[in-house]
Amino acid sequence: MKSTSNWLEMHARFRPHAEAVYDVTQGRRWTYAELFADSQRWAAKLAARGVSKGDRVAVLAHNRGETFALLFACAELGAILFPMNWRLASEELHWQLGNCEPTVVLVDAAHQDKLGMDDAMLIEEGPGNARLSGPGSELSDPWILMYTSGSSGKPKGALLSHQQLHWNALNTILACDLSPEDATLTFTPMFHTGGLNSLSTPLLHRGGRVVITKGVDVPQALQLIEQERITLLMGVPTIFQMMADHADFANADLSSVRDALCGGAPLPVPLLERYLSRNIPLRQGFGMTECGPNCFSMPAWAMREKVGTVGLPIHHLQTRLVKADGTDAAVGEAGELWLKGPALFLGYFRNETANAKSFVDGWFRTGDMLTADEDGFYTVSGRLKEMYISGGENVYPAEIEAVIYEHASVAHAAVVGVPDARWGEVGHAFVEARPGAMLCADDLAAFLDGKLARFKLPKRIEVMAELPRTASGKIDKPALARGAR
Numbered sequence: 001m002k003s004t005s006n007w008l009e010m011h012a013r014f015r016p017h018a019e020a021v022y023d024v025t026q027g028r029r030w031t032y033a034e035l036f037a038d039s040q041r042w043a044a045k046l047a048a049r050g051v052s053k054g055d056r057v058a059v060l061a062h063n064r065g066e067t068f069a070l071l072f073a074c075a076e077l078g079a080i081l082f083p084m085n086w087r088l089a090s091e092e093l094h095w096q097l098g099n100c101e102p103t104v105v106l107v108d109a110a111h112q113d114k115l116g117m118d119d120a121m122l123i124e125e126g127p128g129n130a131r132l133s134g135p136g137s138e139l140s141d142p143w144i145l146m147y148t149s150g151s152s153g154k155p156k157g158a159l160l161s162h163q164q165l166h167w168n169a170l171n172t173i174l175a176c177d178l179s180p181e182d183a184t185l186t187f188t189p190m191f192h193t194g195g196l197n198s199l200s201t202p203l204l205h206r207g208g209r210v211v212i213t214k215g216v217d218v219p220q221a222l223q224l225i226e227q228e229r230i231t232l233l234m235g236v237p238t239i240f241q242m243m244a245d246h247a248d249f250a251n252a253d254l255s256s257v258r259d260a261l262c263g264g265a266p267l268p269v270p271l272l273e274r275y276l277s278r279n280i281p282l283r284q285g286f287g288m289t290e291c292g293p294n295c296f297s298m299p300a301w302a303m304r305e306k307v308g309t310v311g312l313p314i315h316h317l318q319t320r321l322v323k324a325d326g327t328d329a330a331v332g333e334a335g336e337l338w339l340k341g342p343a344l345f346l347g348y349f350r351n352e353t354a355n356a357k358s359f360v361d362g363w364f365r366t367g368d369m370l371t372a373d374e375d376g377f378y379t380v381s382g383r384l385k386e387m388y389i390s391g392g393e394n395v396y397p398a399e400i401e402a403v404i405y406e407h408a409s410v411a412h413a414a415v416v417g418v419p420d421a422r423w424g425e426v427g428h429a430f431v432e433a434r435p436g437a438m439l440c441a442d443d444l445a446a447f448l449d450g451k452l453a454r455f456k457l458p459k460r461i462e463v464m465a466e467l468p469r470t471a472s473g474k475i476d477k478p479a480l481a482r483g484a485r
Contacts (some may be wrong), residue, residue: 001357005075005137005162009221010035011207016218020204024224025214030065032040032207037335038066039125042073043134051103053078055395056145058097058362059123060084060115061108063190063212066123068204070106073127075143075162076134079103082145083191086111096147098169100157100349139163142346146193146289157349158289167343168197168292169205171314175297176232176259180207184232187223188239188473193289198234202294215423216473218246219314226253233257236264236473237271241411242284244274245435254278261285263293264282267382268405269307276303286310286380290345290364291317309377310401312371317341319365319378321370323335329371334381337370338363369396386477388417388425393455397477400427400458407444409437412467415458416481428484429458434465439463439470460484 009219011018016033018068023029030038051057057079067083074081082100085094093115097105105120112122138145139162147155172178173412176199184203188195190212200210211228213220216239233240240262243249260275260282267284275282280302284307287293298311314317320328321335329335340363348354358365369381381387381396388395404413412432420426433439441461448457462484468476 005078006036006039006072007143007205008032008039008072008424014205015180018142018207019209021065021068022209022211022228023063024211024220025062026064028065028373030069035065035069036072037131038069038127039072040076040131040133041068041129042069043076044130045127046070046073046104046130047077047120047132047134049104051077051079054080054142055104056080056082056100058082058084058102058105059107060086060111060120061106061123061193062086062110062214063186064123065212067190067196068200068210069127071144071201075137075179076132078135078137078141080142080145082160083196084115085147085189085191087189090114091115091264092297094152096155096157100145105158114132137162139166143348144196146191148289149330156351156354157226159346159349160197160289161346164291164343165197166205166347167341168294169202171200171292171316171343172202172294173206174315175263175294178200178202178206178208178232182231183228184234185211185213185221185228185230186234187221189215189233193282193287193293194234194236194264198263198292199232203230203232216242218242220247222246222248222252222254229256231258231332232257233260235262237262237267238265238412238469238473238475240275241268241271244271254280259283263287263310266308266402266405268410270408272303272307275478286312286378288360288366288368290366291339291341292343302328302357302377306375306377308332309373309379311378312376313378313381317343318363321372322365331374332371334369334371334394335377336384337366337368339366340364386416388427389476390417390420390425390427390455391423393453395425395427395456397427400429400452400456402447404429404431404444406451407439407447409433409439410444411435412475414467414477414480416473416477416484418481419458420459426460427456427458428480429461430467430480430484431463432465433460433463 011032109265144160283298318340320338382398411434
């Protein structure tokens with residue numbers, strides 16, 4: 001038995017009839033025995049197409065149960081799954097395919113024409129009946145290839161190993177007290193690590209249940225939470241805000257939800273309070289494709305006391321905050337977050353230049369600026385590249401955004417640095433009002449006056465009907481910066 005690779009095999013032996021995955025769009029449910037059998041059927045089909053150890057298997061599809069079967073089929077063969085971002089343009093997708101050179105490309109019917117490839121396999125055709133027990137994988141082997149944001153150039157392909165997913169699962173089990181009775185609702189895209197690895201793969205490691213939908217449909221999500229007795233939620237603040245603002249939220253039965261994880265952006269205090277009023281601990285966290293993705297966790301007892309922080313470092317993770325001169329930052333002093341541990345990725349695929357810049361003596365330089373308080377709770381100051389210098393002073397957008405979120409009418413906010421003839425750079429704030437709220441730039445400017453140092457105050461505040469967002473639901477700061485210059 002290949003205990004280090006195909007987790008489904010163990011659950012198929014001990015809990016064969018327990019439900020593993022429910023694909024709401026297809027109306028199909030898999031037990032662990034059925035999902036394990038499908039993974040071996042897909043392994044046979046992929047092997048027949050020439051897939052072997054180290055080969056890449058690309059998948060372009062909406063969230064669907066077969067993605068998990070393909071993930072563990074790759075584990076059987078020692079191959080690497082490449083979940084593709086279906087929101088990208090055709091040219092962007094073809095660049096990634098050219099970079100990773102997959103042996104097989106699978107698509108669903110909705111995206112069959114997007115790539116224009118005659119030899120792509122259609123997922124809906126299924127794997128066939130033959131089953132293959134492959135050679136399996138070692139913990140050190142790569143398992144998933146995920147391309148990170150290309151805001152500073154071409155995307156970089158992060159290689160996630162079996163070890164990374166194994167330790168991320170264990171870390172999450174400890175931080176969230178996961179059990180086989182838990183169920184999560186995965187509505188974020190599984191081509192992002194948040195959708196695939198924040199709760200989905202940890203729950204499959206633990207023997208729990210994953211309910212997946214095609215995407216975010218708030219009325220559907222609220223209904224499924226009650227229907228499927230969902231115990232765990234994960235999303236970005238935008239999604240939790242959409243749910244809280246929906247007319248069905250007040251009367252929805254959310255009693256089964258015992259934990260909700262929030263990441264990707266700061267958690268506004270009013271939003272936290274709305275979930276706490278429903279007895280749901282909405283816990284701010286922090287992570288990334290290259291590590292975890294679960295790296296920090298907020299203890300439930302500290303949610304109010306330490307609001308604005310991302311919590312404490314998760315189990316089995318070493319952290320450092322490093323200043324520009326290479327020394328460690330003091331308490332309350334900003335430094336670049338460096339990480340080390342078994343949940344770290346293998347490096348960037350075919351990109352030695354990026355690897356050389358990202359690793360120092362086994363430490364991964366995240367590019368994120370954080371501070372730590374006297375109790376060890378961390379706060380995000382912003383991206384190292386997002387930091388701008390105004391009149392000789394370092395300014396971190398996340399600090400300004402946190403104050404903007406204190407305004408009762410603000411739903412979402414983003415601050416970027418823009419060139420200025422006098423000060424070198426100044427802040428440009430983009431804000432989106434809460435539904436039904438009135439918000440004007442002058443009122444917000446008056447609200448901020450006195451709450452921030454003068455050099456931190458945005459020189460311009462722009463109220464927008466809706467802020468642009470990336471495929472993962474985060475605010476698209478590069479797009480805002482391009483429009484502000």
